[in-house]
Amino acid sequence: MPELPEVETVRQGLAPFLIGSRILRVELRRGDLRFPFPDDFAKNLGGRRIVTLDRRAKYLLAGLDDYRTLVAHLGMSGSFRMEAEPLGAFLFPRNKNPAHDHVVFFLETGRLIYNDPRRFGYMTLASTGALADHPFFAGLGVEPLSNDFNGGMLTRLFAGKTAPLKSALLDQRNIAGLGNIYVCEALHRAGLSPLRAAGDLAGEIGERLACAVRSVLREAIEAGGSSLRDYRQADGSLGYFQHNFRVYDREGQACVGVDCRGTVARRAQNGRSTFYCPSCQI
């Protein structure tokens, strides 16, 4: 489900409820998600105050007052929702099967519930100061919305790589936070074929791709992310960037590129669907 824009949208939605709020207790309804919860996970969270809420790649990071950080990854189908009354109506997305509510955080500000049908998500506690060295983060690539990310660095990053552009962009060790949707969308915006070798980016083309990546991510965050199946914003409302897809899930439809008469195609790369226009992506 969630790529960088969705996680960022969730972060922004949860921040007012979480930052400054104390965790009264945590209820684990099963012992594992993708991985087992660490020993004493719930116990160690009880009584802590959340002081920061950040995002790295597709991870949510809740910094605690004991210099540890609650790390959460939503996998494909994970979602957080906040049930709180101060804002009026209960914030309760109706589409969630309560059988998949796996973790409940009882906060001073309400209940924060983690729901995840496929259980590809995971959570852990890590030392805040050593986060960069944690196995989840040590190998992660550049944040595409950071100042470090631009055409020159992208060209250098991909230099010598024989993997197709699609795979290189999806690889979290290169750029952290892109997923299948936004890779497809960025490549279309840049007019680049997903099949082209990554090492092949000349200077001006690298700049075009970097700009496309940044613009699609920024616009998606602005739109509250993309709601396909399970994704909702933290308050249960839908994102609407899916209405702006140019290629993703548009197989057989007309390319929306200016002056392009092509048709959107789909093919498998690394076991996932790539959507692209063979006419204007070269």
Next chain:
DNA sequence: CTCGTCCCCTGGGAGC
């Protein structure tokens, strides 16, 4: 190292 394939899990939609 770098690639591709398979797998984890549940649910929704298409087709018969």
Next chain:
DNA sequence: TGCTCCCAGGGGACGA
């Protein structure tokens, strides 16, 4: 209506 098959916003473990 009900079954089967395919597919899905992620990513880790393999083997070549």
